[in-house]
Amino acid sequence: MRRTLVLNAGFEPLSTVSLRRAVVLVMRGKAVVEQSHPGLRVRAAQVDLPVPQVIRLRRFVRVPFRQRAPWSRRGVLVRDGYRCAYCGRRATTVDHIVPRSHGGGDTWLNTVAACAQDNHRKADRTPAQAGMRLLVQPFEPTPADALVLALELRDGEALPEWLSPAVPAGPATSGVSVPSAA
Numbered sequence: 001m002r003r004t005l006v007l008n009a010g011f012e013p014l015s016t017v018s019l020r021r022a023v024v025l026v027m028r029g030k031a032v033v034e035q036s037h038p039g040l041r042v043r044a045a046q047v048d049l050p051v052p053q054v055i056r057l058r059r060f061v062r063v064p065f066r067q068r069a070p071w072s073r074r075g076v077l078v079r080d081g082y083r084c085a086y087c088g089r090r091a092t093t094v095d096h097i098v099p100r101s102h103g104g105g106d107t108w109l110n111t112v113a114a115c116a117q118d119n120h121r122k123a124d125r126t127p128a129q130a131g132m133r134l135l136v137q138p139f140e141p142t143p144a145d146a147l148v149l150a151l152e153l154r155d156g157e158a159l160p161e162w163l164s165p166a167v168p169a170g171p172a173t174s175g176v177s178v179p180s181a182a
């Protein structure tokens, strides 16, 4: 899959994102295209844009000093853009790839966003056992990934707790307060 490099407002590389996420960031005015594929364009309902190779954020973001993003269900949904890893439709649930009953844990690499239907269908089985295929590979977000993902949220959407920059690395259970528009 095509990845787009994301630069901070000061041109420092931050992260890479999927083409879809890059287009969303540009469409929402969060980023500008710095470099695009010659001759390739993204065309959809309201979009006609050169395929971005490099985008740059309009506003500088401060990357939190934190080694790892604590896992949360909401974090998984945000990471996966609320898209089901099995069918690509809107996801509202989190699936454990290896079910918890088989020893699968609450980790970034063992969980994906899933629609309720696919989650129900997969039930207490691995994707192979259920004859289902993952369309995307789960990944562990870095703090920079987390910030870039947060920029995709619409104004007024609350940030997941693992995006708070104010908390030093520590247990995910600490009381993290995140500014969110109610």
Ligand SMILES: [Zn+2]
Pocket: 084, 085, 086, 087, 088, 089, 114, 115, 116, 117, 118, 119
């Ligand atoms: Zn699905």
